[in-house]
Amino acid sequence: MAMMAPLLKYGVFGDEASLVVAFLIGIGFGFFLERAGFGSARKLVSQFYLNDLAVFKVMFTAIVTAMLGVTYLGWLGWLDLSLVYLVPTYLMPQVVGGLILGVGFVVGGYCPGTSVAATATGRVDGLIYVLGIFAGMFAFAELYPLLKGFYLSGSGEAMTLPGTFGLPYGVVVFAVVLMAVGGFYGAGLLEKKFAAAGE
């Protein structure tokens, strides 16, 4: 049989080797974050001033690229999509968690991945942000008994857009691509409009 993905699920490498793979992917992720300028809090927060939406564009591009890749690899039969792990959905807790992360992003100027990349290049604000992440994790772990009820509220099933809206998979793919291209066009307009205001 031809090599099938997910490689780990098909036993191409084992759990131990997967840590090496994860390490290499993580290094690559950090490298490209830094190369995109995302090791700098100034670059990151400028998206909230709407004068540089590079973060939005890069992240949405990554989503579209991965989505198209997964779709076509699945269609070709090289990737068994049913074996790909889906994060369980706890809708309300995840909405609240996303908002908290967003507030932290605006206040601290980083998100978790970029703060590590910033720390690796010796930025002190990145280092402080990472320490803040660990403080938050510690506080969360200590408060877990109190938070557990809310943290696990919801079905815990993995929700997907095609499943939730009852749409064919391809329709969702196309809609997301349209959203992305429309978003990039809109982002370009916003950048032009707010470039002067940001000076």
Next chain:
Amino acid sequence: MPGWISRLTLNQKLAGAALLLGAAALFASPYPGSKVTLDAKELSLIVASEADHVEAPELAAWIIEGRGDYRLVDLRTPAEFDRYHIPTAQNIPMSVLTDAGLGRQETLVLYSEGGIHSAQAWMLLRAQGYTAVYMLKGGLDEWNDQVVFPVIADNPTPEQRARDERLRSIAVFFGGQPRSAAATAGAAAASVAAPAAMPAAPKVVAPPSASGAAKPAAKKKKEGC
């Protein structure tokens, strides 16, 4: 290349490519349909090589070790499940098996009273593309005979004694006790009577993955960004 394409910026070309691929994706479902092909040759080889099942003592060892990388599925009715089940097992009656949302990547160990239902469920799941399905050989019957109420020798040789001690400690762990060979030799009824005297399921802490989501806890997912 027509002039208008070469006048586009790289970003515009890439956006155009994404749009084309996105539009084509309308006709390219990545999921296989509900019809499945059953590789009879492959399945028969698996069955012949006995790679389709787990033996009762092996499963007992997994439970004692607290392994969390598989899901133990009890295929019997909820009433039967309530009366007795193997510790850490999860009740998914045969009738709702295919709607239970089991992950195709999960390692599943199926058991039923004897071996028939689990063998049927095994075939059903394999046909639907579940790749890591195993059944408990001999079902609960063999579980009782070999793990909960194992037969030990009456006048053990030194080698047998060590083996019997191990069997005894495993049996006690699961709330049972060994039977002597003499007592069982005459009365085949002993194993029939055993379920009536089934021990209360011991408190074995289920590995987190056994009850929770579709994934061993060891494999945490990291969000992007």
